[in-house]
């Protein structure tokens with residue numbers, strides 16, 4: 001069962017802060033535990049979670065030394081993309097990841113920790129629906145121990161081994177209740193392929209099987225751009241990296257109400273794409289100008305978590321990531337077809 005998070009900022013903060021308080025974690029003034037973190041390492045005896053500041057930024061702790069260093073290098077390389085011999089590939093990659101500002105040192109519990117300061121993808125959203133989707137059948141990196149490989153290969157089995165995708169966490173606002181429903185990794189670990197599809201529909205607030213197509217359309221548009229990049233890049237292998245999909249339910253609700261009178265509750269049809277032989281259709285986005293509205297501002301698809309990114313060995317495509325990404329695109333395309 002999901003847990004309920006209040007819509008009110010203050011009580012949501014209280015919810016999360018209580019964990020911090022219980023563990024007696026002291027945070028620097030102006031920072032709080034990130035209230036919209038849906039997956040990943042959180043505050044407990046062994047690790048730190050993400051923080052947020054008052055200026056629309058999140059701070060991700062570096063975590064285990066080897067992971068932290070890899071993620072820091074990844075972002076700093078991107079910052080220097082103009083000077084790189086791979087600038088033609090690195091510059092577009094920048095637009096697929098959160099804006100990175102700098103590395104900062106902060107005291108937590110009187111101990112200094114290093115954080116990566118970056119754009120909060122949920123900033124400005126009143127009812128952020130957030131899904132973390134880990135991409136790839138293989139979620140262990142070349143340095144992983146036998147034990148780590150075994151553990152990774154047993155997790156999210158019925159979903160990850162078939163689709164190359166898994167859901168370590170998400171939250172969604174719905175028409176039914178005013179609070180966000182939060183689903184943990186335990187929910188994700190029990191999903192099979194059909195469960196995954198249904199979970200995507202749930203995340204998109206599908207009504208009687210129908211989704212708000214401009215939303216799916218925008219998600220697909222952003223996924224296609226990422227796929228186009230993966231079809232040419234041979235620099236990196238992205239192991240255990242995620243796509244974070246975020247949209248603002250508040251905006252969608254208002255948009256639907258405004259358009260209720262003339263677009264059948266805002267859920268409209270678009271020219272059919274065609275899914276044959278299990279190949280992705282690639283909708284012709286230019287043929288659907290009605291969906292290219294202000295929606296772009298409240299829907300984001302970004303790549304996150306680069307703790308297990310490695311240079312490719314033979315300058316080959318990242319087929320592990322591409323496999324998962326293609327399947328994700330197909331799940332969204334199926335929803336456009338309904």
Ligand SMILES: Nc1ncnc2c1ncn2[C@@H]1O[C@H](COP(=O)(O)OP(=O)(O)OP(=O)(O)O)[C@@H](O)[C@H]1O
Pocket residue numbers: 036037038039040041042050058060098118119120121122130132168169242244304305306307
């Ligand atoms: N830039 C961002 N903006 C908004 N939310 C973010 C951002 N980066 C991370 N998050 C939130 O934090 C969560 C965890 O992020 P991330 O996967 O980077 O952490 P992690 O601890 O490295 O995860 P893992 O345990 O899988 O290694 C995401 O699911 C998302 O909810």
Ligand SMILES: O=P(O)(O)O[C@@H]1[C@@H](O)[C@H](OP(=O)(O)O)[C@@H](OP(=O)(O)O)[C@H](O)[C@H]1OP(=O)(O)O
Pocket residue numbers: 039040067134155168185240307
């Ligand atoms: O404990 P670690 O070494 O930090 O590895 C975690 C891992 O424990 C965690 O698995 P689990 O808690 O679900 O069993 C992984 O979470 P996922 O469920 O999202 O796969 C983390 O991703 C692991 O962290 P890392 O990716 O840095 O190895």
